[in-house]
Amino acid sequence: xxxxxxxSEEDLLCxxxxxxxxxxxxxxxxxxxxxxxxxxFWSSRVFxxxxxxxxxxxxxxxxxxxxxxxxxxxxxQKRSSLQSSSEVFCDVHREKLKLFCLDDxxxxxxxxxxxxxxxxxxxxPVDEVTPLLKVKLKTSLKLLQEKLESFKEIKQTFDxxxxxxxxxxxxxxxxxxxxxERLHQFLRDEEMIRTSxxxxxxxxxxxxxxxKIEQIEREIESLSNxxxxxxxxxxxxxxxxxxxxxxxxxxxxxxxxDPVMPAGALVNVAEHLxxxxxxxWQKMMAIVxxxxxxxxxxxxxxxLFLTDDxxxxxxxxxGQQYPENPERFDYHHCVLGSVGFNSGTHLxxxxxxxxxxxxxxxxxxxxxxxxxxxxxxxxWRVRYMADQYTTQSPLTTRKHLDVDNRLKxxxxxxxWDGGNISFSDPLTKKHLCTFTSTFTEAVYPFLxxxxxxxxxxxxxxxxxx
Numbered sequence: 001x002x003x004x005x006x007x008s009e010e011d012l013l014c015x016x017x018x019x020x021x022x023x024x025x026x027x028x029x030x031x032x033x034x035x036x037x038x039x040x041f042w043s044s045r046v047f048x049x050x051x052x053x054x055x056x057x058x059x060x061x062x063x064x065x066x067x068x069x070x071x072x073x074x075x076x077q078k079r080s081s082l083q084s085s086s087e088v089f090c091d092v093h094r095e096k097l098k099l100f101c102l103d104d105x106x107x108x109x110x111x112x113x114x115x116x117x118x119x120x121x122x123x124x125p126v127d128e129v130t131p132l133l134k135v136k137l138k139t140s141l142k143l144l145q146e147k148l149e150s151f152k153e154i155k156q157t158f159d160x161x162x163x164x165x166x167x168x169x170x171x172x173x174x175x176x177x178x179x180x181e182r183l184h185q186f187l188r189d190e191e192m193i194r195t196s197x198x199x200x201x202x203x204x205x206x207x208x209x210x211x212k213i214e215q216i217e218r219e220i221e222s223l224s225n226x227x228x229x230x231x232x233x234x235x236x237x238x239x240x241x242x243x244x245x246x247x248x249x250x251x252x253x254x255x256x257x258d259p260v261m262p263a264g265a266l267v268n269v270a271e272h273l274x275x276x277x278x279x280x281w282q283k284m285m286a287i288v289x290x291x292x293x294x295x296x297x298x299x300x301x302x303x304l305f306l307t308d309d310x311x312x313x314x315x316x317x318x319g320q321q322y323p324e325n326p327e328r329f330d331y332h333h334c335v336l337g338s339v340g341f342n343s344g345t346h347l348x349x350x351x352x353x354x355x356x357x358x359x360x361x362x363x364x365x366x367x368x369x370x371x372x373x374x375x376x377x378x379x380w381r382v383r384y385m386a387d388q389y390t391t392q393s394p395l396t397t398r399k400h401l402d403v404d405n406r407l408k409x410x411x412x413x414x415x416w417d418g419g420n421i422s423f424s425d426p427l428t429k430k431h432l433c434t435f436t437s438t439f440t441e442a443v444y445p446f447l448x449x450x451x452x453x454x455x456x457x458x459x460x461x462x463x464x465x
Contacts, residue, residue, distance in 0.1 A: 009079075012072050015052050015149070016041060018142045021072045025062040029055045032065045099123040100130075161323035175308045186287060190280055198272050205265060216259050226251045289460035292348040293445045296338040299369065301329040304449065310338070313447055314455035329369045333450050340365050340442030346414045348445065349426055351457040352384065353408040358456055359383040359448035360410050361392075362421060365441050380421045380435045382410060383448075391423075393435045401432060409459065412445065 014021050016037035023035045031052045033041070041051045048057045088097050088107070095109035103121040113123055233241055233248040241248075294310040305316045313335050322328060329335070350360045361381025368374060375381075380393045382401065389401040403425075410432070413422045416439050423432040447456050 007071065007075065009075070012068075012075055013145075018145045019138075020076060021065075021068060024065040024068045024072070026065040026068075027062065028057055028060060029053055032068055035062065035064075038062065098126055100126055100133075102129075157324050160321070161325065164321075164323045171308075178308075182287070183284075186284060187280070190283065194272060194276075198267070201267055205267060208262075209265065212259065212262075219256055219259075223256070285463050288463070290463055291458045291460045292346065293337045293458050294339075295335050295447070295458070296327070297335075298325060299327045299329060300335040301331075301333045304333060304335055306335065307455075311458045311460075312455045313449055315449045315452050317452060327369065329374070331370070331372050332374050332448060334359075334369070334374065334446050334448045336363070337445035340444045341414060341416050342439075342442040343416050345416070345418075347411065349409050349411050349459040350447065351409050351459055354454040355384075355449060355451045355456055356453075357385050357450040359446075360412060360423075360456070361446060362412065362414060362443045363446050364439075364443055379446075380437070381446075381448075382423045382432060391433045391435075393437070395437075403432070404430075414443065416443065 009020070012020050014024070014034045014037055015031070016033055021032065021034055024032045025035045025038060026032055027038075027050050029050045029052075031050050033051055038051070042048055048060050049055060050057075089095060090097055090109035090112060093109050093111040095111055097107040097109055099108050099110065099113055100106070101108050101112075101118055101121050101123055104118070107126060108118060108123070112118055113121075230248050230251055233244050236244070291309075291311050295306055295313060297306050297310065300306055300313070300322075302320055302322050303316055303318075305314050305320070306312065315333055324330070327336075352358050352360065359381045361379060363374070363380075364378035367378035375392070377394050381391070383390045383392065383398070384407070389403045389407075390398040391401050392398045405428075407425055409426055411422075411424045411426045413424070414420075415422075419437050419439060420434060421437070422434045424430060425432065449456050
């Protein structure tokens with residue numbers, strides 16, 4: 001252990017009260033705090049956690065830090081002894097410094113008090129003013145130390161954000177690679193299908209051409225044989241020639257038609273290459289989905305889990321570590337859409353089937369996301385909770401909504417320019433409610449969910465070419 005002379009007063013200050021430790025206790029994270037300070041700190045917290053590093057504990061024992069307590073007591077005794085035995089003299093008059101000038105903020109001797117330099121100044125005894133000034137300085141010191149701790153906490157938030165940025169990038173790269181791999185695989189499969197079709201056509205037409213060529217070759221051979229025989233007959237004597245003339249004459253008759261190249265004998269290149277990109281794109285539409293709203297993970301409450309495609313949100317009891325960025329909800333279980341609307345008409349469907357506690361609607365861009373006040377203003381929504389449907393807008397408190405059957409899908413239709421927000425059931429074509437307002441800023445879709453079993457899902461729209 002270091003000797004007492006090597007330890008400064010700052011080393012012996014409690015991080016909570018910023019004074020010399022009194023009855024210090026040792027936490028599992030190795031930090032020490034005054035017992036009274038720790039009990040007061042824990043009384044205002046839901047979890048037992050270290051006031052310094054914020055590490056959480058369960059059933060934490062707090063043994064006394066006897067070594068630290070002995071050091072503090074020794075330090076206080078030594079300081080008290082030094083203060084009582086030390087005497088400082090005036091540099092000018094060599095007299096003891098017994099007074100403190102309140103005007104010049106410096107200790108003075110009795111001769112200084114009566115000098116021209118301190119004429120009409122106010123003085124106090126050293127032993128009287130010292131405790132007062134120490135209290136004042138300790139207050140300033142405490143403010144500085146609190147500012148230091150605040151900066152450390154802020155720095156930690158920025159450190160967490162830097163780490164989260166790296167994690168976000170890694171996850172996003174993984175998702176990009178997976179999505180592009182699916183697209184690449186689709187193109188590879190399509191290439192294989194089209195190449196196979198081309199090869200099949202080649203095989204069929206090559207076989208047909210082979211059969212035609214073989215037939216022509218047989219006819220060439222027949223003609224060659226006839227020509228050879230006729231030539232022999234021509235070289236024969238008169239009587240044999242005349243005897244075989246009728247047969248030779250028949251052989252010389254041309255009965256074969258000239259071979260004709262059949263139509264469509266060549267590969268139909270246009271069928272394979274014509275509008276190739278467009279046709280592949282059309283086929284790709286079967287695997288590509290377009291959702292009119294994608295969720296913004298940077299706004300999601302820490303207990304909400306979003307799927308990689310940012311269309312599903314589900315409440316989870318297992319919290320995730322997120323930085324305290326300004327966009328994120330920290331009280332209500334909400335998440336916003338990634339894009340706000342400040343003109344035009346927009347429509348999106350949300351699947352709410354089996355979810356037992358949800359809200360669907362829109363909110364203004366400036367609405368406060370921190371704390372409990374989010375639903376107090378700037379929100380238009382339909383809510384389902386405790387088997388009851390209600391509606392709410394900035395101009396009306398929550399009202400009961402009559403619904404015949406439990407909703408499976410809810411449609412939100414926003415007319416920003418017209419100042420209308422409508423909610424309906426697209427499956428039964430039933431209108432639920434409409435709010436009117438004059439929008440002066442962008443509004444964002446939002447979802448709220450406290451159900452751990454079933455997610456809310458933004459449904460894709462059907463694409464047509």
